[in-house]
Amino acid sequence: MLAACAKNGGTPSQGPSYSGVGYVRVEDAVHRHPLYAQLKQYDEEIALLQGAGVPAPPIDAAELARREAELQRSLSAAAANAKAELGRLQQRYEQQEREAVVAALKSAGAAPGGSGGAGVVSGVASDFQRQAKEVDQRAQQSFDAYRNQVIAQDRAQLAAAAKRLSDEADRKYRDKEHGLSSAEAQLAQELAQKSAPQRLELRMKLQNLALNDAARKALEDQLQALDQADADQVAELRNRDQKTLQAYQSQLQDDVQSKMQAYSAQVHHDTNAKLEQRAGLERDAIQKNVRALAPQVSQQLDGFDLSKMPPSLRARVESIHQDFLNRYQADAQGELDRFDKTRQQLSTRYAELHGATAAADAQTAKEIARLQHDRDQLYAKIVDQVESTARSIGRKRGLKVVLSGAIAAGIGADLTDDVERNLEKSHA
C-alpha cells in the first residue's frame, strides 16, 4: 500500500500517472509511425499531380502547343485566302465597272475623266474590306476570350465534381465501416455476456487452493478455449466484414468513376454547345455589321461630281455603281461566309483539342481524388493503431481516462513514447 502510495503520490512532477489520466500526442505518434513514410509518399504523389496547376495530361503541353499552332496556321491561311479572293473580286469589279461607266459616258457623248466610277468603287471596296476585316478580327478576339473562359470554368467544374464525388464515397464508406464495426462490438459483448457464467464458474474453481497442477491447467485451458472461441467468432465476423468493406469500396470507386465519366461527357457536350452557340452569335454579328457597311456607298458617291451630269446620265452612272456594288457585296459576303465556315470548323477542332485536355484534367482530378481517398484511409488506419495501442497501454497501466487530443504534455501520463515503441515492435 505504501509502495503504491509512493509511486502514485508525491508532487505532480514525480508521479506522472498519479491522477489516473493519460494521453497520447497523436500527431507526434503518427509522425513516428512505421507507415508514416508511406503517408508522405501519398502526399508527395498528390502534390506532384496537383503540380502547381500543371496537370499531366495524355496530350503534353508541347504537343498541345504544336497542334494549336497548326490550327492557327490553317486559320491564317484561310484568312489570307479570303483576303486574296476579296482583292481579286475588287479588281474584277473595278475593271468591269470602269468599262461600264466609260461605255455609258461614251454613249452619252461625255468624256470620261479622272478615276471615274472605278475610283468610287475602289474606295468603297477598300473601306468595305478593311471594315469587314476589323469586324472579323473583333469577333475572333471575342470568341477566343469566351472559349478560354468556358474551358477554364469547365476544368474547375470537373475538379470540384471529382472532389465532391470522392468525399461522398468516403462518407458512405465510413458509415458502412462504422455500422459493421458496431455489429462486431455488439457480437463481442453478446458473446462475453453469454459465456460470463461459465467463466465465473471456471474462475471460482481456479481460486480453489487445493487444486493440483493438472486440474489447474485443465481449468486454465478451458478458460483459454472459451476466450479463443469468442475471439474466433469475432475474428470470423471481422474477416467477413473486411471482405464486405473491400467489395463496397470497389463498388464505390466504380460508381465514382462512372459518374465522373458521365459528368465529364456532359461537361464536354455543354462546352461544345456553348461554343457553337457563341459562334452562331458571332456569325450573326459579323453579317449584321457587314450589312451595316452598305449605306456608306451613297456617302462615297457624294464625293463624285454627279451634279454636273445630265440627270439621265447621272441616274445611269448611279445605277451602274449600285449594280456593281450590290454584286461585289454579295460576292464579298459569300467569301466572308466561306471564311467564317472554315474558321468555325477550326474553332471546333480547337475546342475538341482543349476538350481532350479537359478530359485529361478530369482524369488527373480523379486520380488525385483516388490517392487522397487512399491517403485518408491509411491515415485513419495509423491513427486507429495509435489510439488502440494507447488504450491497451493505458488499461495495462491502470489508468482511468486516456485522451488522444493532447497538443502538449502536462503532468498526466504521457503514453506517446510507449505507443511508438509498441508500434515499432509490432511492425518490425
Added chain:
Amino acid sequence: MTPTIKTLAGTLGLLACLVAAPAALGSDVSDIGYVDEAAIGRLPAFESAQKQFNDERQSLEQSFEAQMKTVKSSADQQRVQQDFQQRIAQRQQALFGPLFARAQTAIASVAANRSLTVVVDKRIILFGGLDITKDVVELVSGPGVPVTPVNTPPPSNVGYIDQGALDQTPRIKAAQDRFVVYRQDEEKRLQAQLSQAKSDDQRRVLLKRSYAELDQQQQQLLGPVIQETQNVISAVAKKRGLLLVVDQASRVYGGTDVTADVVSALK
C-alpha cells in the same frame, strides 16, 4: 498480523496517501466528461436548420454569381464578395445561433449536475470519462428551456489553448511570414522552370525537387518555433498542475484556459 490489524494498516495507509496527495488528486478523474457533438448535430432541429441554411446558401450563391457577372471594377467585385460573405454569416448566425446556445446551456447544466470540471468532445476520449451525450440530447430535444448553472465550472486539471491566438504572436508570425515569402519565391522559380521543361518526366523531377526544398525550408524556419512553443505550453501546464493541454476546438465546456499564459511566455 491478524486480519483486523491488516485492515487497519491498509486504511491508515490509504489515509496517508490522501493526505500526501497533491491538489490535483483532489479532483477525481470522474470530473472529466465528454459529449458526442456529432450526435447533437444530428438532432432534428439541427438537421432542419442545416437544410434551410443549404437552401438559402444556394439561393444566395446564385444571386452572387449573377451579380459578379455584372460588376465592372475590382472594387465592386470586392464589395459584392464582402456582401455575400456577410449575408452568409448572418444567416448562419440566425439559424444556428439559438440552437448552439441551447446546446451549450444544456451541456453546462448537465456538467454542473454531474460535478464535471471539463467536458471535451467524444473524439478525443480513448477510454474512461463520463459520457453525458444522452442527458444533453434529452435536454436539448426536450420541451423545457435548459437552466444555466448558477456557478462557473470549478477549476479543472485539463488545460486548453487557442492555437489561432498563438499564430499571432510575433515570433510565430514572423517565422510563418518568412516561410510564406520563401514559398512564393520558390513557386515563381518553379513556374519559370516548368515552362522550360520538355517532358512530363522533367516536370516531375522539378516538382519533386521543389517540394523537397519547401519541406526542408519549412522544417528549418518553423520547426524550432513549433518546438519552442510546445515546450512553453508544457512548462505552463506543469506549473499550473495541469494533466495535459488540448486544443480549444476539442474542449466543449469548462477546462483551464492557458492561452494568455503561453502567449505572455512566448513574447
